[in-house]
Amino acid sequence: MASTFGYTLQDWQQRYQQEPQQITALLEAHLAAIDNQDxxxxxxxTPAQLQAQIEPLLASYLRNPAALPLFGVPFxxxxxxxxxxxPTTAACPALTYTASADAxxxxxxxxxxxxVIGKTNLxxxxTGLVGTRSPYGAVRNTFNADYVSGGSSSGSASVLxxxxxxxxLGTDTAGxxxxxxxxxxxVGLKPTKGWFSASGLLPACRLNDTISVFALTVEDAFAVASAAGGYDAADAYSRSNPHTAPASIKAHPDFAIPANPEFFDDKQAEAAWDSALERLLASGATLHPIDFTPFQQLAEQLYYGPWVTERTVAVGEMINRPEEMDPVVYGIVKSGLDYSAVDAFKAEYLRAELTRQIQQTLAQFDALVVPTSPTIHTVEEMKQEPVRYNSQFGTYTNFTNLADLSALALxxxxxxxxxxxxxxxxxxxxHDRALVEFGLRWQQQLALPLGATGKAQPTQHRAxxxxxxxxxxAVVGAHLTGMPLNFQLTTRQAVLVEETTTASHYRLFALLDGPIKKPGLLRDEQGAAITVELWDIPxxxxxxxxxxxxxxxxxxxLTLADGRVVKGxxxxxxxxxxxxxxxxxGGWRNWLTSLGSK
Structure with missing residues (x-):
């Protein structure tokens, strides 16, 4: 049986479409090929645990394949x-318990x-962005084993x-x-806090935790997130989507970037960032350097202030068993005992003030773009400076959940x-979906290999x-791009999708009374195709x-020329x-042009 390593969701779906009955043999072979010493x-x-998951799937899939969009995909x-x-361990053997229910x-x-085929190291x-703070050993970088994999979701990123x-699945509190x-x-999708339920997640910082997704492609990450997310009444911090964010980022985005980015003297990281900026400009983006000070100040709060006390709360009575914890983790968690309730409230007030500044800044742009990390270190280097180098990795990540932001690592x-x-x-x-829409364009533009598999990007990315x-x-007149009423769309986070035409049975009229000329569209079998713009409005x-x-x-x-039916x-x-x-x-602009030519 051919190897299934490196399969995207589309690869798995195509394999099963040919013969869904092969799910058991395929997954058993896939699991057997994994090195259990990794x-x-x-x-x-176990074989029994694998089979227990597979058994109810096949009959459901044969009845309605569309109901199981992730059929047979191992994760x-x-x-x-x-x-x-x-078992759940959080990489602390003394904590180990057997879960009574799925998260x-x-x-x-x-x-x-x-x-599910396995659980991963962390x-x-x-507690960490390095991947080295585990009694089960450091997870190595998939491109050069001398370097760290990053953490804390080290194993999940590595196997993916x-x-x-x-x-x-990983988690993301600080990055x-x-x-x-x-x-x-x-790809690492850090969803908006509350989109993914935290029920069944052992917390690190309950107010700032979110489960996250790693995938080989952007569309895979969003497909998984769409299946995983949803309101959960059992999670006090779960929340429903308010349906106010844009559907996508415009074709020529305005991106904020840090005015004076820090790379801690890592010239190669800086050069890679400069190359990424060149590619962003080539994609049609406009880059706007901003003062990064509020972001930096908020990032520092997560570990160098009372917010670390949340981690102390999370470990519970294990704080009294330091010999059974990683010494670096214990040192970080123990520091939470040094703060009072007064300190905690002051920290929350500062978080709110900095968050307001950040939100006001971001409101001017389509998104902020940052280096995912300003540098990288070897496993040996981490042993020398485990706290300082970890802090460096969080320069562009630590503030995100504190400020209630969405993020997509590409x-x-x-x-x-x-x-x-x-x-x-x-x-x-x-704004998760909007970030993903741009991520699709970015991934197509760069066409980098998938992870460390050496496999090429799919030739066709799915929309x-x-x-x-x-x-x-569908808008046809005064709401078109550049027209007097277009602001009624743009000020409501509506985004232009495309220009197209209606089906060929519409008549177009100009209503000439009032200060602004307006169109009137009438369905009539003796009509014609009329040019329209499609906008997605929250x-x-x-x-x-x-x-x-x-x-x-x-x-x-309205019915469009290709048969789609939209509001209009x-x-x-x-x-x-x-x-x-x-x-x-044939359209409002053509008529206005004709007026100017008379």
Whole structure:
């Protein structure tokens, strides 16, 4: 049987489409080919555990393949996330317990057809960005074993980068789902806090934790996130999407970047960043250097202030058993005992003030782009400076959850020494899909190999499925790009999708009364195809938009030339008797141009 290592979700789906009954043999062979001495794994499924997951899947898939979008895809779970009947250790043997139930996210993914094949190594208690703070050994970088893998989700990034799973779950409090992605040339999606339930996650910092996704492609990461996310009433910090964020980033984005980025004298990291900026400019982006001071100040709060006390709370009574903890982790966690409740409230006030500054800055741009990490170190170097070098890795990550931001770590041009050097896009909460849309374009532009597999990017990247969080609206006149009422879309985070035409049975009229000329569109089998623009407007802003539409105009359903049906402008037929018919021009702009030529 041919190796299934390095398969993307699309590869797995195509394999099963040919013969879904091969799921058991395929996954058994896949699991058997994994080296059980590889310390990126802390636990691998037994044959019985594998079969118990597979058994209910096949019959469901044969009835309705669309109901199981992740059918038979093997995935790995960071070992601070529960899998029912499996041990959870958080890389602390003394803590080990057998989980009584799946974490909410794991259950969601199993329900979508995915199969857990193992649990992965991590920095103990998810405390670290290095991947070396584990009694099970340091997980090595997948490109050069002398270097760290990044952490704390070291094992999950490693097994994914080598193609041993279709995707993997990490966690991200301070950057643990992004730094390992950057160090191993994979995608790391850090979702908006609360999109993924934390039920069944052993917390590191409960207010700032989120489960994250590693994948070989951006579309895979978003497909997994879409299956994993969802409101969970059992998690007090779970929240529902407010449907106010944009669906995508515009074709020519405005990106903020740090004005004077810090690389800690790592010239190769700096050169890789400069190369990434060149590629961003080539993609059509405009880059805006900003004062990074508030971001830096907030990043420092996570470990060098009262916020570290959350980690002290998370370890519980283990704080009294230092001999059973990693000494560096223990030192960090123990420092939380030095702070009072007064200190904690002061820290929260400072967090809120810095977050407000950050949010106001980001509101001016499509996203912030930063190096995922400003540098990288060898395993031996980490032994000399375990705290200082770890802190360096968090320069561009530590502030993100404190400020309630979404983030997407992307592969980027490599360093001259052959090590990966990623970039990360950061935006306000619930901008996850918008970041992913740009990530798709970026991945197609760079066409880097997939992780450490050596495999090429897919020749055809799949577009994201239609968004249930947005309404696609066809505009035909004064709301077109550059027209007087276009601001009613742009100020509501609507994004232009494309220019296209209606089906060939519409008539177009110009309503000439009032200060602004407006179009009237009428369905008529004797009509023609009319040029329109499609805009995606956030669902929660759609009602505001419709409320501003004056009579005799309204919103109905329009049929496009390719058969799609979208929302669009319609008009009361009675008023069109006094309107000017302009169907022959095929669109509003053409008619306006004709006026100027007379």
């Amino acid at each position: 310390n990126a794994w802390l636990y691998l499924a 790995a779970v960071k070992d601070n996330i529960d899998v029912a009947g499996w 909410f996210v794991v259950a969601q993914l199993k329900a979508a057809g995915a199969v 920095d103990q208690y998810a 980068a080598r193609g041993l799973v279709g995707f993997s 643990s789902g992004r730094v390992p992605a950057g160090f191993n040339n994979v 592969p980027a041009p490599f360093r001259a020494d052959g090590l990966p050097a990623g970039i990360t896009l950061i935006a306000p909460a619930w 994201l499925p239609p968004s249930a969080d947005h309404v696609r609206v 669902l929660a802003r759609f009602g505001e938009f419709v409320a501003e539409i004056p009579p005799p105009l309204g919103i109905g359903s 402008f319609i008009c009361e037929p009675m008023v069109l008797k006094q309107a000017l018919e302009i169907t022959e021009f």
